[in-house]
Amino acid sequence: MSIGQSILRSRAVAALTSPHGVDRYLEQVNPMWAAHEVRARIVSVDREVDVPGHPPVATITLQPTSTWRGHRAGQHVQLGVEIDGARRTTRVFTVSSPDSRRGDRFTITLRANPDGVVSRYLVKRATPGTMVHLSEAEGDFVLPDHVPEHVLFISGGSGITPVMSMLRSLQRRTHRGRVTFVHYAQSPDHQIFAAELDEIRRSGHGIDVHLLHPELGDPALSPAWLERLVPGYRDVPTWACGPAPLIEAVQAAYDGSDALRVEYFKAPRPAASSEVGGDVSFSRSGESAPNSGASLLEQAEALGLRPEFGCRMGICFTCTSRKSEGTVRNVLTGEESSLPDEDIRICVSAPVGDCTVEL
Amino acid sequence: MTVTAQSAPTDTHTIPGDALLRRLTPEQIEAFGAELDEIRQRVIGRLGEEDATYIRNVVKAQRAFEVAGRALFYVPPAWPLAVAALSVSKILDNMEIGHNVMHGQYDWMGDPGLNSRMYEWDNVCPSDQWKYSHNYIHHTYTNILGKDRDIGYGILRMDEEQEWKPHYLGNPLYATLLMLGFEWGVAMHDLEFERIMAGEKTWAETKHLHAGLIRKIRNQALKDYLLFPALTGPLFPLTFAGNATANLVRNIWAFNIIFCGHFPAGVSTFSQEECEDESRGHWYYRQLLGSANITGSKLFHVMTGNLSHQIEHHLFPDLPARRYPEIAEEVREICERYGIAYNTGPLGKQLGSVARKICRFALPDKAPRFLPGFLGGGRSGEPVAETPLAA
Known part of the structure; x- marks a missing residue:
């Protein structure tokens, strides 16, 4: 780590930039400057496969910030893009380039999934220079240090x-x-x-x-x-x-x-609109029951769970929980969402079909 | 539902439109709620790049003012400029950014830096404690006596239904102190000192709040009163005083804007009984009757965090505040059709009304004869009219 990085990550700088943190200031000057967060600039987008009538595949070369700690072959990374400059959506992609070290360029290779907003955006619309948000490399599907014969x-x-x-x-x-x-x-x-x-x-x-x-x-x-x-x-x-x-x-x-x-990766599984059935599971407590169609908060309480809540009408965000899988309908707007690992207000979200919430 | 109209004879000029709040039938309340739901739906459908760009520009401006303010302390003659820049930074951070982001207004953007669960603001109140007392208690139970602790913040007597006690004679003094130390008042709000004093709660019951509170106060004090002053070397006292002044300016500004939101004359309070099992339409109706707006320029609205549109904020607390001015036109039109008073006025007028209320409720309801008329009795005695609505 460079001296500059050590200073930016120091407790003194954290105290001076409290409560926002130094990255909230650095990003205003240059999006490639970061002390903690990991971001990357798209260097190039190269089509690997382009069969007419089939979703194309592209390799995207990324120049990460110096905070990228590198990856081991086989690992994946969470990558978030701001679609139309507003909604950041994050998906997991596997790194396709060989092992990388701190700050090294790397590539991801992905197919433009017809239902995938992020993969379609990256393959079809992203241009060199676009900034994306990253996690550090994750996953233990990796080669050991000593590779077998x-x-x-x-x-x-x-x-x-x-x-x-x-x-x-x-x-x-x-x-x-x-x-x-x-x-x-x-x-x-x-x-x-x-x-x-x-x-x-x-x-x-x-x-x-x-x-x-x-x-x-x-x-x-x-x-x-x-x-x-x-x-x-x-x-x-x-x-x-x-x-x-x-x-x-x-x-x-x-x-x-x-x-x-x-x-293998999780994929969103959209349910038919009018479907209520299926099972509701609460992964942390291990409880589950047939979906009654009521809000997830009510269903959790019916199973004896005591999730945090406030207004019970979708205004205070106290009950926000992570839905790991399944489709939910916002009972106020009727909007349905099937994204995996999504934060939802359980007081105004009713499951449509199978649904798993981290509670 | 019964509505307690606080229409003291001396204050009737501050009540806009129809001085007497009208009652709506349950059907009308439902129809009224449906119209508001429709506005909400429409605005949600339109959220996008414009809103994202707006809030990011406000953040950029806030960071720029902050850095400029901190830097200008190195130039002693620029001290007033430094204080002004830092005050603007703190006001923007707390109001247009902090308050609104922590309401979840920008959660749809998926940006952790603008997420209600992650944002921490530049004042001594820890965000999670504020979100509990504000987002949950105040916004859910708005103006319900005995539930909404923002009615007088447990210190002031702001409503005739609060029983008068001799210590309320200090109402104007307490209000002044609360104004000067507003961030501290907000930070201490969750401890519920008044209930501890009354023996309804023990100090030990507030224990879960202490660590977060101490940590936040320590961090804020460390940067504003030690580190940044120390970094300016011999100018330490000037920087120290400048940071304190900026915090004070923010306190005074925020207090005044916020007090204009629920305390001008004509704003209603409610009893717990009349709000039991309330419908969504009724909730909307109560939010509308319990809030007041301030008129002003575009810049003024930004500097209030658009809380100058308190009515729209209370109807739609999780919609981006920059949308309130456009929503306000529709809300006013709906109010006119339903014959509901829409409380608004310039800052001076709303503040005057709040100040009069603070003084009036310092005194018992039956005021002694020797008091001047404008301080006279709190209770109007005027019954709430049950004017049938024109169809």
């Missing part, structure tokens, strides 16, 4: 990003062991990082690349097929990332083996 990567679709970060890191670390890289895509045209993977395949270096397209007749993932590809695969350290059906198939094939590490 043989590793197996299995990925599907845009789930390639963390394992690509791992593969790139292994190349940079000049890993001498064996790597088996299995990836499922819709078609060769949908293949993310196609040129780079092709080059890796041809260069040898003990990296076995298998790009499969089951929709075009390639074998789907099965224990028998895996056994033929990697004999004794259940004991080979494996990292798998992709859509839920692929992960479920991999988990079944590994049958509880410790060698397998998996990662």
